[in-house]
Amino acid sequence: MKQAVERSATPSPDSPDSPDSADVFAEPTERVRAGWTGGLSLATLAVFMAFMTPIQILLPLQLEHIDPHGKDTALSVVTGVGALVAVLANPLAGALSDRTTSRFGRRRPWILGGAVAGAVGLVVTAAQHSLLGVTLGWCVAQAGLNAMLAGVTTPIADRVPVAQRAEVSGWTGIMQSLGLVLGALITTLLVTGVWSGYGTLALLTVVLALPFVLRHGEPVLPRALRPDWDARAIARTLWVSPRRYPDFGWAWLTRFLINLGNALGTLYLLYYLTDSVHYADPGTGVLILTVIYTVCAAxxxxxxxxxSDRRGRRKGLVLLSAVIMAVAAVILAFLHSWVAAMVAAAVLGAGFGVYLAVDQALVTQVLPQAQDRAKDLGVINIANSGPQVLAPALAAPVIAHAGGYTGLYLATALVTVAGGFLVRRVRGVA
Known part of the structure; x- marks a missing residue:
């Protein structure tokens, strides 16, 4: 068995049958096809559409109806508790995925199961008429969607060769922004009402996961190679020592700071358009800027x-992306006009597109052990969700006491550039 595990050949990822289980930990060498990338991208689109649309549109509308005077505090409570669930659920689901010996593979059961659980959570949330009920329903949705996220982020490390990872990561990465745009269009133009919005998202979450789950097999984990299935052992693995794995630590910190900058820059965009730009319809303005941002990212x-794949270089492009995004923040800091906001959205989108493709590829190259890929990527994903919790606590005092929106966007630029420069500390990737 040991000799079999060490084989380097990887079966075709487009085979409908499960590939040879002996290759479960092997470094992939065969390029994936467009159908595989498309299926994974659709599943990724489902996750982020279900994540972002409620936060941006459905939850605010629902909570405004429940508590018109305390809607802002209520939204902070619901999203904050949900983010905490996400921080815990993602690496835990990843650890369980790494130990799954299903004949359908390690990732597909969690993609489909997470999609179904997330859909149930969305439907439960839609039916609530109290802050407590909405919070509990959203926590169920977050737990399911983060289990799905653990499943969709790992196949790139499992199945895509290093020389193709940035390209595939680019396709899956732009699904984050596209999910927000499509979700907004669906819930504002195609359906009306909070219930129909949640229901449509729940249905799409499951439907968009099916092409990848049903069409593309993966190696099965033999029971003899399964890591310890023990609560204490799993809990211990959730900590990845930055001293033992410094490249992983620096990659995590880079992602955390860049995502913190992105969260700071987008958190108060609606109020920025209202108070500084004086745009007549700030809600529509945010949607327009998001479309511009998404197109440029794509x-x-x-x-x-x-x-990046052809040159085999990642770090310089991550740094470049951070600098480009910082330029967008500086534009917002000093030029408070609608034209400047559109230019900044285009620049920010261009920079974030570079970042989405290259940073995800870089991260897959610094994972400590092949048998813990999903768990380690779950730990990395904390650097995505953690800033969403921290940003409101940092942004409010900056706006109040350190220069208003100019101070906020300058802080955004500084944090983003700092994250970009820290990627230079990663030694194992060019």
Missing amino acids: LTAIPVGVL
Whole structure:
């Protein structure tokens, strides 16, 4: 068995049958096809559409109806508790995925199961008429969607060769922004009402997961190679020592700071358009800026991903993306006009597109052990959700006491650039 596990060949990822289980920990060498990338991208789109649309649109509307005077505090409570669930659920689901010996593989059961659980959570949330009920329903949705996220983020490390990872990461990465845009369009133009919005998202979450789950097999984990299935052992693995694995630690910190900058820059965008730009319809303005941002991210993610794969270089492009995003923040800091906001959205999108493709590829190259890929990527994903909790606590005092929106966007630029420069501390990736 040991000799079999050490084989380097990887079966075709487009086979409907499960590939040879002996290759479960092998470093992938065969390029994945467009159908595989498309299926994974659709599943990723489902996750982020279900994540972002309630936070941006459905939860605020629902909570405004429940408590018109305390809606802001209520939204903070619901999203804050949900983010805490996400921080815990993602690496835990990843650890369980790494230990799954199903004949359908390690990732697909969690993608489909997480999609179903997330859909149930969305439907439960829609039926609530109290702050406590909405909070509990959203926690169920977050737990399910984070289990699904653990499943969709790992196949790139499992199945895609290093020389193709930035390209594939570009396709899956732009699904984050596209999910928000499509979710907003669906819940504002195609359906009306909170219940129909949640219901439509729940249905799409499951439907969009099916192509990847049903069409693309994966190696089965033999029971003899399964890591310890013990609560204490799993809990111990959730801590990844930055001293023992410094590249992993620096990659985590880089992602945390860049995502913190992104969270700071977007958190009060609606109020920025209202108070500083004086845009007549700030809600529509945010949607327009999001579309501009998404289009520009899509235009840079794939070409830069291909370039990064061909050159075999990641760190310089991560730093470049951070600098570009910081430029967008500086524009918002000093030029308070609608035209400047649109230019900043385009620049920010271009920079974030580069970042989405290259940073995800870099992260997959610093994972400590092949048998813990999903868990380790779950730990990395804390650097995505953690800033969403921290940003409100940092942004409010900056706006109040350190220069208003100019101070906020300058802080955004500084944090983002700091994250970009820290990627240079990663030694094992060019």
